[in-house]
Amino acid sequence: MKTVSTLFGIGLATVAALFASCNKDSILEPPAPEAGAAGASGAAVTQLARPAWYDTYPSGITGKKTSVKSEAVKLEFYGWGESTDKQFTLDFPDNSTLYNRAILTYRMGAWNQGPSSYDNVTMIMVKYDNEWYELVRAFTPYGNSFGSNWERYYYFDVTEYLPMLQGATDFKVYYGGFDATSTRAHTVTLTFDLYEGTRTRSPMYFAKVYDSSRDGNSGYRAFAYGVANNDIEAEGRLCSKSFQIPEGVDELEMRVAISGHGHDQGTFPDRPGVRGNCAEFVSNTFNIKVDGVVNSTAGNIWTTCGNNYSQAGTCYYDRANWCPGNPLMTQYWQFADPHAGKTLTVDFDLPSFISTKTAVNAEGAAQYIVEVDLVGYKIPK
Secondary structure, three states: OOOHHHOOOOOHHHHHHHHHHOOHHHOOOOOOOOOOOHHHHOOOEEEOOOOOOEOOOOOOOOOOEEEEEOOOEEEOOOOOOHHHOEEEEEEOOOOHHHEEEEEEEEEEEEEEOEOOOOOOEEEEEEEEOOEEEEEEEEEOOOOOOOOOOOEEEEEEEOHHHHHHOOOEEEEEEEEOOOOOOOOEEEEEEEEEEEEEOOOOOEEEEEEEEEEHHHHOOOOOOOEEOOOOOOOOOOOOOOOOEEEEOOOOOOEEEEEEEEEEEOEEOOEOOOOOOOOOOEEOOOOEEEEEEEOOEEOOOOEEEOEOOOOOOOOOOOOOOOEOOOOOOOEOOOEEEEEOOOOOOOEEEEEEEOOOOEOOOOOOOOOOOOEEEEEEEEEEEEOOO
């Protein structure tokens, strides 16, 4: 069994090294999109200004509210593989079409004497059409300085998931750490608020583009990055995927959830001077190919953490789309052409990286947890 420092938390043996090496002044800007065909494609897909989450409950929402709440789920190591995830069922109203808005309140809390010690991945997934879709990815804080009353709230607009939130709905939780004890652990409590009203658009189509939780090649719900003979662009990973978009889709969007982990000291052949600590502590981008043509804008895998709230550990160090004790910086993209009744091809490309590791599950190997979904909407006439 790997220690907590392998991927999702920072073990004591590596903390000192990270404090010495994770100077953001030494981090170069991520690479630009590929040259060439990008100019011809224009913005085939454009990143929306939609926030990843809200620090306060969204205002101005009207309509009668119905709430569905989970118990506080203790976050601990449930076991290896998807079959061992913590599962539970919540009962929603039977007809989701009555609602035009859904807000999820995500409460981080403490178990018994306080939260666990490390910053670990938490994934909340919902089952729909025999498929698991990631609803929220959040990261626990360095919790050993917090007491039994510690809590923190985040708010998510999950309106696109309304068709999934009706009747008896199955959820599962993944926690990527081994630091929970009988006296200290993190908890998560979910509260869904459904608001009645007329929809301006209705989600009618869902499809998974990439899912490293299901198809990961590392054993850690992730795609290994740069390990020899395990190309992250290979079949089953970030390869080209084709989808037949149904007639009636008026708007097509893409939810992109990518977080980087590991402290691999490998190199980027096309980015001279970029130091290691990949993928958690190195800025990166992904090029998006739509129907074989590189999009004019790349996506970033990087966020700043200097304004993070006070906690232990390296909580102020910038990271690959996440900060300890906060949700993932999920991105939302919209296609210029919704491809209704046509085939859409999507392909993500990362810069070349050469890992120092020879095994995909080696201690500190660079890895990305990836969930990319398509959502198609019908606009009422």
